[in-house]
Amino acid sequence: MIVVEGQTEKLYFERLKESLRLASISFDFITKSSTPDKMVDSVRKKAGRRKDIxxxxxxxxxxxxxxxNVRxxxxxxxxxxxxxxxSNPCFEFWLLLHISDYGKTNLNPEDLEKDLIAESEKHFKIGYSKKESKIQKFYNILFEDKDIAxxxxxxxxxxxxxxxxxEAGWxxxxxxxxxTNVHVLAKTLLNEYKAKSRLT
Incomplete structure (x- = not known):
């Protein structure tokens, strides 16, 4: 089960699940919680509803x-x-690595988003934005089919x-x-996909 706070992450993992046909992976969405206790309570409730996790x-x-607060x-x-x-400072760093080597440091989310816009226009001829329709177009290219994904x-x-x-720890x-250490989760999903592919 993958629990996310942001819409960008939610759409990413939903599209990845669809592309790799990972029916066993479930997703859930929580709103940003002001305290660790509230966040843990939200995650615990969502995970507790499923017995097959x-x-x-x-x-x-x-x-x-x-x-x-993050700690x-x-x-x-x-x-x-x-x-x-x-992800530090934001998930867009992970997205950027799908299409570009990236060497800048000490960035804020706005800088990373601008760089992702520039790189997506350069590689895919579409701009990236947090609007759902633009995110979906970006993800549709990344995850057009299982081999491309x-x-x-x-x-x-x-x-x-x-x-x-x-280093991979938070x-x-x-x-x-x-x-970011989202690549650890990505590798886990890829390994599940490969294992499933060998069985079919």
């Missing part, structure tokens, strides 16, 4: 100048057995491995801008 991932962005969310989620998919995911994960080295992500 092997793993729960909580995917969200670090907020600029909110390190202690509290991550610690609280881990206490109830959640895996953490954290696998190729983009592998490229992003490889770029991130090069960027992070062996603590590292929180202290390093830009970074």
């Amino acid at each position: 092997d793993e729960v991932w909580y995917v969200f962005d670090s907020e600029v100048n909110q390190k202690e 509290g969310h991550c610690s609280a989620a881990q206490k109830i057995g959640c895996e953490i998919g954290l 696998e190729s983009f995911l592998k490229a992003a994960a490889d770029r991130l491995d090069k960027h992070l080295g062996s 603590e590292f992500v929180l202290e390093n801008n830009p970074s």
Whole structure:
């Protein structure tokens, strides 16, 4: 089960699930919670409704100048057995890695979004924006079919491995801008897809 806070992440994982035909993966959406306790309560309730869940991932962005709050969310989620998919400063860094090597540092979400717009126009001839219709167009290109999806995911994960080295924990992500460990979840989904493909 993947629990996300943002619409961008929700649409990404829904489209990826569809492309890789991962029927066993479920998604849920929570509104941003002001305290770690509220967030953990939301995740626990959503996960508790399903008895067939092997793993729960909580995917969200670090907020600029909110390190202690993010640290509290991550610690609280881990206490109830959640895996953490954290992006610093935002999920758009992970999206950018699907199409580009990226070497800038100490960015705010607005800078990353501008760079993603420029790169998506360069590669796909469409601009990226947070409007659902534009996000869907971007994701439709990334995940047009399972082979293209696998190729983009592998490229992003490889770029991130090069960027992070062996670091993949949320603590590292929180202290390093830009970074993310969403690639760990992506690799898990790819491995599930490959295992399923071998059986069919």
